[in-house]
Amino acid sequence: MRPWIRDLVDTQNNHLCDKDRNRLDTNFIRLKNLIKLNFPIVIGIGALVGICLTGSVMVCNSATNKRHKYEQRIEELDRWHQENAEAIFFGQFYRENYPKKYREWQTGHWQHDIAFRDSLIRSHSLDRLKYLHEDK
Numbered sequence: 001m002r003p004w005i006r007d008l009v010d011t012q013n014n015h016l017c018d019k020d021r022n023r024l025d026t027n028f029i030r031l032k033n034l035i036k037l038n039f040p041i042v043i044g045i046g047a048l049v050g051i052c053l054t055g056s057v058m059v060c061n062s063a064t065n066k067r068h069k070y071e072q073r074i075e076e077l078d079r080w081h082q083e084n085a086e087a088i089f090f091g092q093f094y095r096e097n098y099p100k101k102y103r104e105w106q107t108g109h110w111q112h113d114i115a116f117r118d119s120l121i122r123s124h125s126l127d128r129l130k131y132l133h134e135d136k
Contacts, residue, residue, distance in 0.1 A: 016024070081088065095102040 094105075
């Protein structure tokens with residue numbers, strides 16, 4: 001700053017009138033006003049934090065339950081594979097060495113053939129029984 005400006009600033013005496021002084025005094029927040037203004041804000045932020053914490057706890061619990069069920073299912077599948085290892089190995093062997101028979105078995109045609117054969121046997125046996133009973 002230039003020296004003559006410093007002298008000008010130092011020579012200035014600024015005083016507030018009583019009206020301005022009262023206005024400034026009333027603008028300063030008192031403890032009562034501070035509590036009135038900040039209490040709802042603190043309650044709102046606390047509620048928001050509580051909701052977020054509750055939601056995160058619920059998500060964590062559901063994730064833990066899903067993980068536990070998933071681990072149980074994996075254990076069951078591992079146990080099933082151990083118990084049926086020979087059958088699985090035989091199925092792979094059968095598929096590699098006898099692909100046509102394996103395809104027939106996989107599509108289930110053999111089941112339909114057995115069901116048809118059984119139904120024929122039943123129908124013939126019932127007819128046979130009726131025939132035998134009618135002669136008497």
